[in-house]
Amino acid sequence: MLINLSFIILLLVLSPCSLLVKAQHQTNSLILDTCKKTPNYALCVSTLRSNPHSSTADVAGLGLILVGAVKAKSTAGLKTISELSRANPALKKRLSQCMEDYKMILSAFIPEAEQAIGGDPKFAEDGMNGIADVTAQCVKSLQGVRAPLPSTNKLVHDLSLVTVSIIRTML
Amino acid sequence: MDTYHFLPSRDLEHASSYTPLPDSPETRHEPDPDRSKTNRRPIKIVSSVLLATLIFSFVIFLLVNPNVQQVVRKKVSKNSNGEDHNKASKSPEMLGPPSRGVSQGVSEKSFRQATAEPSYPWTNDMLSWQRTSFHFQPQENWMNDPNGPLFHMGWYHLFYQYNPDSAIWGNITWGHAISRDLINWLHLPFAMQPDQWYDINGVWTGSATILPDGKIVMLYTGDTDDLVQVQNLAYPANLSDPLLLDWIKYPDNPVMFPPPGIGSTDFRDPTTAWIGPDGKWRITIGSKVNKTGISLMYKTTDFITYELLDNLLHAVPGTGMWECVDFYPVSVTGSNGLDTSVNGPGVKHVLKSSLDDDRHDYYALGTYDPINDKWTPDNPELDVGIGLRLDYGKYYASKTFYDQDKERRLLWGWIGESDNESTDLLKGWASVQSIPRTVVFDKKTGTNILQWPVKEVESLRSRSYEINDVELKPGSLVPLKISSAAQLDIVASFEVDEEAFKGTYEADASYNCTASEGAAGRGILGPFGILVLADDPLSELTPVYFYIAKGVDGNAKTYFCADQSRSSTASDVDKEVYGSDVPVLPGESLSMRLLVDHSIVESFAQGGRTVITSRVYPTRAIYSAARVFLFNNATGVSVTASVKAWQMASATLKPFPFDQL
Numbered sequence: 031m032l033i034n035l036s037f038i039i040l041l042l043v044l045s046p047c048s049l050l051v052k053a054q055h056q057t058n059s060l061i062l063d064t065c066k067k068t069p070n071y072a073l074c075v076s077t078l079r080s081n082p083h084s085s086t087a088d089v090a091g092l093g094l095i096l097v098g099a100v101k102a103k104s105t106a107g108l109k110t111i112s113e114l115s116r117a118n119p120a121l122k123k124r125l126s127q128c129m130e131d132y133k134m135i136l137s138a139f140i141p142e143a144e145q146a147i148g149g150d151p152k153f154a155e156d157g158m159n160g161i162a163d164v165t166a167q168c169v170k171s172l173q174g175v176r177a178p179l180p181s182t183n184k185l186v187h188d189l190s191l192v193t194v195s196i197i198r199t200m201l
Numbered sequence: 202m203d204t205y206h207f208l209p210s211r212d213l214e215h216a217s218s219y220t221p222l223p224d225s226p227e228t229r230h231e232p233d234p235d236r237s238k239t240n241r242r243p244i245k246i247v248s249s250v251l252l253a254t255l256i257f258s259f260v261i262f263l264l265v266n267p268n269v270q271q272v273v274r275k276k277v278s279k280n281s282n283g284e285d286h287n288k289a290s291k292s293p294e295m296l297g298p299p300s301r302g303v304s305q306g307v308s309e310k311s312f313r314q315a316t317a318e319p320s321y322p323w324t325n326d327m328l329s330w331q332r333t334s335f336h337f338q339p340q341e342n343w344m345n346d347p348n349g350p351l352f353h354m355g356w357y358h359l360f361y362q363y364n365p366d367s368a369i370w371g372n373i374t375w376g377h378a379i380s381r382d383l384i385n386w387l388h389l390p391f392a393m394q395p396d397q398w399y400d401i402n403g404v405w406t407g408s409a410t411i412l413p414d415g416k417i418v419m420l421y422t423g424d425t426d427d428l429v430q431v432q433n434l435a436y437p438a439n440l441s442d443p444l445l446l447d448w449i450k451y452p453d454n455p456v457m458f459p460p461p462g463i464g465s466t467d468f469r470d471p472t473t474a475w476i477g478p479d480g481k482w483r484i485t486i487g488s489k490v491n492k493t494g495i496s497l498m499y500k501t502t503d504f505i506t507y508e509l510l511d512n513l514l515h516a517v518p519g520t521g522m523w524e525c526v527d528f529y530p531v532s533v534t535g536s537n538g539l540d541t542s543v544n545g546p547g548v549k550h551v552l553k554s555s556l557d558d559d560r561h562d563y564y565a566l567g568t569y570d571p572i573n574d575k576w577t578p579d580n581p582e583l584d585v586g587i588g589l590r591l592d593y594g595k596y597y598a599s600k601t602f603y604d605q606d607k608e609r610r611l612l613w614g615w616i617g618e619s620d621n622e623s624t625d626l627l628k629g630w631a632s633v634q635s636i637p638r639t640v641v642f643d644k645k646t647g648t649n650i651l652q653w654p655v656k657e658v659e660s661l662r663s664r665s666y667e668i669n670d671v672e673l674k675p676g677s678l679v680p681l682k683i684s685s686a687a688q689l690d691i692v693a694s695f696e697v698d699e700e701a702f703k704g705t706y707e708a709d710a711s712y713n714c715t716a717s718e719g720a721a722g723r724g725i726l727g728p729f730g731i732l733v734l735a736d737d738p739l740s741e742l743t744p745v746y747f748y749i750a751k752g753v754d755g756n757a758k759t760y761f762c763a764d765q766s767r768s769s770t771a772s773d774v775d776k777e778v779y780g781s782d783v784p785v786l787p788g789e790s791l792s793m794r795l796l797v798d799h800s801i802v803e804s805f806a807q808g809g810r811t812v813i814t815s816r817v818y819p820t821r822a823i824y825s826a827a828r829v830f831l832f833n834n835a836t837g838v839s840v841t842a843s844v845k846a847w848q849m850a851s852a853t854l855k856p857f858p859f860d861q862l
Contacts, residue, residue, distance in 0.1 A: 090466075131623070159622070167623075
């Protein structure tokens with residue numbers, strides 16, 4: 031009797047854990063399914079998971095989180111470029127293209143995406159494609175430059191394409 | 202510092218820790234120690250059952266989430282040499298989202314993918330050349346959909362989606378301009394700005410209805426402070442003002458909210474209203490349910506309260522969101538346009554929709570039943586969104602209106618840019634409107650409408666050039682002595698050598714402009730046509746051509762294409778070949794008309810049966826270096842061509858001279 035009871039208690043103790051596993055899986059299934067359709071599943075999942083709002087967001091909400099992530103990384107990128115320019119005056123000229131690109135991202139493309147994503151997503155797609163384009167040109171201009179900028183830039187580039195593909199599912 | 206991480210290591214470890222592993226402390230839980238000595242075997246049974254249960258749950262977890270393994274591997278590979286092993290993004294086909302809709306006949310490259318190429322080093326000369334000379338565009342910044350076109354007290358009015366702050370979309374406001382002749386324009390102050398809670402996130406697209414007593418009613422979509430799409434009513438402050446400068450938003454807006462079952466962001470672009478047999482006005486609004494594009498029906502008597510009908514005007518599965526729905530009658534027998542409320546025998550109705558999914562405008566001809574408020578396509582296989590396109594190029598959000606002055610149905614269309622948005626920001630503007638087109642029913646085929654540039658555009662024709670009956674043997678290229686080749690109106694006709702044509706039994710039974718190599722893809726019976734915006738060495742050229750494909754059964758199909766693949770040495774512009782088949786009736790020669798205006802080319806085949814608008818951005822074939830050629834790249838047939846071309850003067854577009862009043 032006591033054995034049966036302890037068996038039941040154990041099952042009760044342990045089952046929430048498996049329920050938790052299941053629950054966590056169910057919470058994230060939208061994220062996983064949505065990210066599967068993007069060109070970079072791992073980046074998509076990791077970016078969304080690192081935002082606590084993602085577990086309760088719908089697709090539009092996930093898109094908005096990603097736009098926010100691109101904005102944050104771009105802000106960091108602009109900061110890096112400014113710091114590098116100040117620290118290495120010789121690099122300043124080479125970095126000028128990327129400086130302009132990141133200013134364009136933050137002053138034009140991000141606001142376009144933020145404004146459009148909740149209303150007319152195809153324009154948010156345009157904005158994100160714009161970011162992918164300018165980060166590609168920033169990459170080219172950075173060849174040979176040793177700095178954290180190339181990897182940040184690649185991150186912004188790849189993340190913007192992930193966002194484009196999520197936005198497409200909202201159309 | 203490298204700020205880029207793969208899956209934050211914490212999450213993965215936490216994930217696996219939710220399912221205790223077999224040797225974790227929890228499984229070693231011992232029941233009451235006093236019992237342990239006497240109940241060892243039952244305890245062992247209990248433990249093994251628990252162990253089995255746990256292993257079972259863990260296996261289930263893994264099965265349901267196979268990507269855990271994949272993710273773990275990636276993380277490991279990153280740690281081993283600290284490099285970014287983001288393999289997924291390196292494979293070329295992963296650079297953009299997968300294309301959609303091919304099964305419905307939608308173009309593969311129907312949306313612009315980000316290029317992996319760096320931006321071309323555009324110079325000021327190249328960029329300023331791109332501005333058009335006789336198409337409508339504001340002085341600067343972004344424009345999109347044409348709105349509420351109408352004719353009032355001697356003036357044509359055009360409103361349009363506009364961003365006052367930037368050359369990309371945002372802060373949408375209603376721009377306003379007027380014209381006597383649809384060609385020369387005067388810019389007016391904004392008609393409406395996003396200043397109410399119900400349109401603070403955008404004064405979006407809308408349509409005008411002119412009531413029998415002359416009153417003007419404007420219905421438009423507002424994007425509210427909560428990002429809900431609603432319909433609002435506006436009207437002129439002063440109907441006797443020919444300029445219609447000031448507009449009043451109805452104080453109790455919105456007049457329509459998204460109905461139950463319709464998404465709050467799937468409800469926009471109300472049409473011009475028409476009267477039904479019961480004397481009530483009707484409007485239709487595009488939307489979607491899952492992937493089915495639909496058109497909602499509303500009735501009203503006062504434009505303030507609306508009754509949503511149970512039935513839809515129409516719906517087509519798989520077409521996605523319907524934007525900018527347009528619905529209007531065309532005469533089957535006459536050649537004039539018809540007021541939107543006309544119906545009866547001798548009338549067909551065009552239902553048109555802009556598809557959000559692929560950013561193309563589609564239309565279908567059909568019959569409207571005004572008693573049941575339903576529209577049925579003549580040919581369900583060519584239904585809205587899966588059949589004919591209004592324009593096979595860069596063209597969207599088009600809208601017609603009835604020009605009661607000249608009794609014609611006129612069509613406006615938004616022509617966006619097909620270069621990078623970053624270039625648009627550099628040049629400080631984006632988008633033009635098409636030259637307005639008359640729309641009539643094609644009585645000869647019975648299955649098309651015909652679009653043709655309004656006659657007023659011909660007032661810009663100045664110096665003319667003519668050449669007749671030029672024989673173009675296979676592989677020929679004939680330069681035309683046309684100067685000032687960036688602003689042209691060209692009319693050309695082509696006759697295929699009949700003997701050679703009859704003697705060819707099969708010539709590429711199927712052809713597809715977009716999948717082809719453009720003008721460089723030689724076939725037996727095509728391509729042949731005109732090269733515009735070409736330079737002398739042909740390092741840049743924009744061919745507009747016919748291509749005839751002939752099946753084994755001897756039936757020929759003619760295609761009309763506009764080829765951008767070699768239009769520019771720049772790599773960051775659209776290089777698609779646009780086009781479609783065009784019906785050619787027995788006895789008809791092949792004819793095309795081109796309006797060339799710097800970075801826009803509007804191409805019309807067979808009197809407007811198939812139309813293609815292209816945006817072209819040459820870097821060399823600009824200013825005095827631009828040339829025009831006739832060409833025949835077919836291998837098996839000669840073609841006789843006749844061309845008449847006019848240089849086009851520039852239209853006058855300027856702000857209304859208020860100070861001179």
